[in-house]
Amino acid sequence: MSHDTAAPSTPVERLASLTAALATDLDQGAWLPGPLERALAGRLLLACAGDGQFTPDRLRETLWEGSVALAHTGGGRLARLLAELYEVTTSSVPYAVRHSVLSEAVRLLERTTAGIPARDGDGF
Template sequence: MHHDAPPLDPQTPPPAQRLGELTATLAADLDRGRWTPGPLERILVFRLLVATAGDGQLTTDRLRDTLWEGNLALTTIGGGRLARLLAELHDTGNASAPEVDSVRRAATELLERVVAHGVSEGDASCVAL
């Protein structure tokens, strides 16, 4: 059984809480137009979601590969918000509890919206590999 190590700073919330808060903030900002994922962000999310098509799992390996592919650019464009979301998803990858599953589902839905948002704006990069 895997247990998350206690945070070094007792004030640091657990990964599931951080992921939930970040997902809610990004979803609200996407709704209000305060966060508009750019082409690199959308294509990386699209490729990540394609990789999950067989089993629907955002595995730590897939998340790590996406962060690696985005390289340094992903940590700077859009304030690095997508990179942080992917990193938080990675940090919750081995945890299994109803609250973790719930926030991971919400984050996955947000990633799906990122791709759909690009397609609705006429960005064909998300539909052609």
Template structure:
């Protein structure tokens, strides 16, 4: 794994553990943006630099400060991994873990 992928894997593990322990409780903005990203990726299952950039843009400045910017950092790390993969469609083993974490992040969204 590359340095970017190692950093992403560590962040996913840390956020997952904090979510399990209730240390990180995603707020409405984080849940909504994670849900939008998952919907955008539903067709092909791929995080792409464009999709991640659009999600970060939607969150604007508020996302960087919401819950210490944890989701913004995750999306930024995902962007780094996908932007430096040629092509990004080549799946890194850590990307399914990111998908599962984002799915867990959206669990409280009303249907």
């Protein structure tokens, strides 16, 4: 029996897949966000604190702040997540459809900022 699955094709599907993969890697210690990644994740969360919304401008500023180093730090994982977030926030997908994946991305960024390598018994 084949378990082949199609690669995620929409921005929301790609962000959901990437967020889940990064969270798993963080849980298993395969991804240990460094100081730059933690600082940029924290900067983005702080920028969104007032209204809780990722915006293209906020994501662009965060990616710019990381510049070239972010593309190489940690294998570029956070840069890729931010790029996928940017694509989702600029897509025409209704907020209700993308809400859960954006919420998962927030939780992952919070863990990244805090440097939390693995979930404990209560889910974090």
